[in-house]
Amino acid sequence: MTGHDSVERIFAALPPEPGRAFARSWWGRAWLKALEDTALDGRQVKAGRSHARAGAVGAVSVRPGRITALVRDRDGTAYRSDVTVQQFSAAEWDRLLDLVAERAGHIAALLDHDIPAHLAEDALAAGVELLPGIGDLEPECGCEAWDHCTHTVALCHQVARLLDEDPFVLLLMRGRGERELLDDVQARSASHAPEQAVETPPGVSALDAFAAGTGPRALPDPPPVDAPGRPLALAADTPPPPGLDIEALEFLAADAAARARRLLAEALAPGHERTPVAAGxxxxxxxxxxxxxxxxxxxxxxxxxxxxxxxxxxxxxxxxxxxxxxxxxxxxxxEWAPEPEALARAGAQLAAAWEEGPAPRLRATRNRWTVVGTGAQLRYGPDGRWWPYRREGGHWLPAGPCAHDPATALAELLTEHHA
CATH class of the missing domain: 1.10.10 (Arc Repressor Mutant, subunit A)
Incomplete structure (x- = not known):
């Protein structure tokens, strides 16, 4: 316990979304992976996922160490369902916050409500398991099930949707609210900042000042950059010159303002270091x-x-x-042709995933594997990840984010197909 138990956030019930894949963010998928690894009954996981998709989960309370909601059965009976999560100790919070404060990229990511994978990896190397693992999501339900039941699984899936929108939900479960956490990071960042240079006395010549090596004075704190400014409206009484599309120009100006805001927010973060620019x-x-x-x-x-x-x-x-x-x-x-070794490895992963029943039949065409008899397809990317596709209106369309193994991507596709 860390002494921050009074922090609580209440999230209104989310509407049903039959076609939505749960957990679009990588940390949301890690949350569901911890649930799947913890639950002993895979049938309950599938039933709970369908339950959440149908909108059976009420308002969700998130506080340090616990998430709570009322979950309705199909007959209308409501059960209070809780899932407990281990809070960080004071020492673990110190290690995590010091780690964040020392890296400008980590600060910028948190300000943008993002948890980059390298932050979780750095935290793990420092002995702090930011993301839950097997056995970390402990269920408590009014239906008196001793393991994860339909209700607690549905609650976890609903929380995965909340995590997609705001990773601070996970940090609140670990024991700290967003405002308190960011204030602490800012204070630690300031303590890591270099001391200000000594001010050059008045009346000293430029040559002497340069020889003293005092350097420039410290700049004042930058103003907050909460949102991109609104570009000027370019419409006027005078018709524009031929070939000038005012509407398109205003749209491009707004896009440039949004991108500039993101770059400026990162540049103004304490301790920022210039990072290589990605290829255009x-x-x-x-x-x-x-x-x-x-x-x-x-x-x-x-x-x-x-x-x-x-x-x-x-x-x-x-x-x-x-x-x-x-x-x-x-x-x-x-469309491209993968290496035979990659296809063989994928085939073995799929066979292992369906070892207790008949595996779906797949028809492979280069990097595209179609599930026979369904509107489901997997596509293999050059980076080794698998992308789920669904046939809609005569076209194959992306059905959600990628997965590192084909079995995970295919299981989600087939679950939605049968739901």
Whole structure:
């Protein structure tokens, strides 16, 4: 216990979402993996997932060490369901917060409500298990089940949706609220900052000051950057010159402001160090990125034409982009032949996953594996990850984020197909 038990957040009940894959973020998927590894009955996990998908979970209370909700059965009976999570000790919080405060990238990620994988890896190396593992999600339910039941599994799946939107939910379970945590990180960052240089006395010549090596004075604290500013409206009484699309220009200005805000927030984080710039996007990729910002209809049509796609193809490309950026877009639009060793390894993983029953029949065409008799498909990416696809309206469309093994991606697809 850390002495912070009074912190509590209440999240309203989420509406049913029959077609939604639970846990789009990697930390949300890690949460569900801990549930699946802890629960002894796989049938209860599947039933609880369907229960959550149907909207049976009420408002969720999250506080240090515990999540709670009322979960309804199909007959209307409601049970109080709790899942307990181990809180960090004071020493574990010290190690984690010192780790975050020492790395500008970690601070910027938390400010952007993100938990990058390298933060969890660094924390684990420091002896702090940020993410739950097998046996860490302990169930308590009014139905008096001794293991995870339909109700506690449904609660965990609903919490996975909350974690996707706000990873601070996980940190609250571990014992600290968002405001307290960020204030502590900021204080520790300030203590790690270098001492200010000695001010040059007035009247000293520039040559003497340079020889003294005092350096520049410390800058004042930067202003907060909470949101991108609103670009100027470019419409005027005078008609624009021929070829100038005012609506498109205003949209590009708004996009530039949003990107500048993200870069500035990272640059202003205490202890920021310049990181290498990622390789630029192609014209086609950047058109999809812009289209994902939901531009006005005429601008979207120009983006489609400029990227060599029609409107429907651009919509499919945006859906892929939202699942995983350039990597997901390449899997949507490119077909290639994997190495035989990769296919053999994938086949073994699938066979092991269905060792207690007949495995689904797959028809493999290069890097695309279609489940015979269903509208489900797996696609293998050049980076070794598997992407779930579903056939809708005569086209194969991305069905969610990728998985590192084909069995995980396929199990989620088939569960949704039969739900």
């Amino acid at each position: 996007l192609t014209v086609s990729q950047d058109a999809v990125r812009l289209a994902a910002a939901r531009p006005p209809g005429r601008v979207a049509a120009r983006l489609a034409a400029g990227s060599g796609r029609d409107g429907a193809a651009l919509t499919r490309a945006v859906r892929a982009w939202e699942c995983g950026g350039p990597a997901a877009l390449a899997v949507l639009e490119e």
